[in-house]
Amino acid sequence: MFAFIVRRIIQAIIVMLVIGLVGFVIQHQIGDPVRDLVGERVTPAEREVIRDRLGLNDPFYIQYFRFVKNACKGDLGFSFFYKKPALQVIVSKAPATIELVIVTALILIVISIPAGIYSAINPRSWLSRLIMAISTIGVAMPVFLTAIALIYFFGVELNWLPSYGRGETVNIWGWESGLFTFDGLKHLILPSVSLSTIMLPLFIRLVRAEMMEVLETEYIKFAWAKGLHRQRVWYLHAFKNTLLPVITVFGVQLGILFAFTILTETVFQWQGMGFMFLEAVERSDTSLLVAYLVLVGVIFVVVNSAVDIVYGFVNPMVRIAGTK
Amino acid sequence: MKAWNRFKKSYVLYSFKRDPIAISSFSVLMVLVIISILAPVIAPYNTYDSATFDIMDAETPPSWLEGGNEMFKLGTDIQGRDLLSTMIYGLRVSMIIGIGAVLFQALLGILVGMFSGFFGGKLDAFLMRIADIQFSIPYLIVAIFTSAIFKLAFGVGRYEELAIPLLIIVIGMSQWPNYARTVRASVLGEKNKEYVEAARVIGINRRQIMFRHILPNTLTPVLVLSTIQVANAIMSEAALSFLGLGMPITKPSLGSLIRAGFEYIFSGSWWITFFPGVLLVIVILVILLLGDWLRDVLNPKLYKG
Numbered sequence: 067m068f069a070f071i072v073r074r075i076i077q078a079i080i081v082m083l084v085i086g087l088v089g090f091v092i093q094h095q096i097g098d099p100v101r102d103l104v105g106e107r108v109t110p111a112e113r114e115v116i117r118d119r120l121g122l123n124d125p126f127y128i129q130y131f132r133f134v135k136n137a138c139k140g141d142l143g144f145s146f147f148y149k150k151p152a153l154q155v156i157v158s159k160a161p162a163t164i165e166l167v168i169v170t171a172l173i174l175i176v177i178s179i180p181a182g183i184y185s186a187i188n189p190r191s192w193l194s195r196l197i198m199a200i201s202t203i204g205v206a207m208p209v210f211l212t213a214i215a216l217i218y219f220f221g222v223e224l225n226w227l228p229s230y231g232r233g234e235t236v237n238i239w240g241w242e243s244g245l246f247t248f249d250g251l252k253h254l255i256l257p258s259v260s261l262s263t264i265m266l267p268l269f270i271r272l273v274r275a276e277m278m279e280v281l282e283t284e285y286i287k288f289a290w291a292k293g294l295h296r297q298r299v300w301y302l303h304a305f306k307n308t309l310l311p312v313i314t315v316f317g318v319q320l321g322i323l324f325a326f327t328i329l330t331e332t333v334f335q336w337q338g339m340g341f342m343f344l345e346a347v348e349r350s351d352t353s354l355l356v357a358y359l360v361l362v363g364v365i366f367v368v369v370n371s372a373v374d375i376v377y378g379f380v381n382p383m384v385r386i387a388g389t390k
Numbered sequence: 391m392k393a394w395n396r397f398k399k400s401y402v403l404y405s406f407k408r409d410p411i412a413i414s415s416f417s418v419l420m421v422l423v424i425i426s427i428l429a430p431v432i433a434p435y436n437t438y439d440s441a442t443f444d445i446m447d448a449e450t451p452p453s454w455l456e457g458g459n460e461m462f463k464l465g466t467d468i469q470g471r472d473l474l475s476t477m478i479y480g481l482r483v484s485m486i487i488g489i490g491a492v493l494f495q496a497l498l499g500i501l502v503g504m505f506s507g508f509f510g511g512k513l514d515a516f517l518m519r520i521a522d523i524q525f526s527i528p529y530l531i532v533a534i535f536t537s538a539i540f541k542l543a544f545g546v547g548r549y550e551e552l553a554i555p556l557l558i559i560v561i562g563m564s565q566w567p568n569y570a571r572t573v574r575a576s577v578l579g580e581k582n583k584e585y586v587e588a589a590r591v592i593g594i595n596r597r598q599i600m601f602r603h604i605l606p607n608t609l610t611p612v613l614v615l616s617t618i619q620v621a622n623a624i625m626s627e628a629a630l631s632f633l634g635l636g637m638p639i640t641k642p643s644l645g646s647l648i649r650a651g652f653e654y655i656f657s658g659s660w661w662i663t664f665f666p667g668v669l670l671v672i673v674i675l676v677i678l679l680l681g682d683w684l685r686d687v688l689n690p691k692l693y694k695g
Contacts (some may be wrong), residue, residue, distance in 0.1 A: 202679075247573060326530065370526045
């Protein structure tokens, strides 16, 4: 087990070094660190002095080593546009994205579990057929189209809900939150609903499939034979055992949800990290882009390694796979 | 002719004829493919030629609505281009990128999966580790990051010029691990079978065994995977274009049309977004339904995902 953990951590470090290398190459080959600091209006001679002082004329590997060292200390460069350290910019945008993802996850749970259970218990009813048909079309529907449709109906035609921005936020210990004001909550509805439509079809199908499988097992038959009440068999005995695989998939999909925030944030001009990333691309703010890339890399690597290690504890087979 | 006769008696055709969903989605897909191949002939206007449209016609609603013009059946977009023609050309671009990206990733993935599965050992461990790592990051994120990097590296003007080949590479690179894994799994299943042993005994060289003997037997899961990957690739292309990282508005794909129309939705010009959007959903839905059907019929046990 110890060897497994060490192996996983070494692998994670190698991946991070590679991501760091990519980020470093982008920052130094495509971007211009001098411009990031002093802007365009500096003479070439002065630029050369700054280059020298920053060590930009050093050999490649020394610069890369310095980049990694700084990154470990949390210094990911300086944003050209915001005139602030890149990490600070990203952290200031993080609450918006995190709140969006949390609310989306809540919507997912609240809708997919009842819908999945219902269509598993009554597979032939017209409502479950409708649910399945909608979820088939939902798979083929890109999230930005759903979002635009929602904006058109609820924002433009009916004028019920605001369709861009975060609305009023309150500052709680440095965390800009939209969860505690009525206006902020109203602004959350459309973005989170459209973000949840990406995963809803998948989760409804998953819950349905798991539930149907569990309903065929021996212990459920035994529960029927014992004459237990229907509600008890469904919601207590069967449902409990559908939860485990659902939670596993849910954990994995949360990362993907995070990826899709880039799309929803663009549509709704939601001031989160994804929106910031696209703005950075348009403004050629290389340092900010690289910082975001490295940060997302760290998040994915840490989450994946943690999940693998936890799996290793739970399931010994994972530990052995890939040893030889 | 022989192959055709064999196909006529095959189970695939038999079950195809009995499945109305498969028949209808196949015919819709064929119509769309023919339209996109014959785009210059079918489209009423050539939207790549700026002489054929006039900014004064911009935002004309569809012809059956008030203010519509008979010349423009589905109305015009923000630059005054006939929306129907723009959509036909856009469909063509989306199809080219979708199919191109799948061919690219299939080539890459099949090669990696083949070598990995056939030779095993260190090479296998190394290649599969890379595939695993990339697999753990959502492919859309990979595509968004690589296209953003390309856009910075090439500069906006050059990126837009080279958009089609670059997007094929970006989307292909983001999805290849799927192929590598599928092919590797089937190669592992095939390589110890008797016919491979027999080929080895009579002294056929390894390259021929790999590509002439094993490869054809791994193609069933690859075929099923490909249908789904085409849909994913078209969807990724639309997403990238919607984010402004894909096709420029002068040569729009369906995604960039939706992006352009979205800016005008608040002024009530819904058709610029609506029609390309519906077309995009139809394309993806039809391919996915066909892929589902194909998976059920061929039922490759190795298919995952």
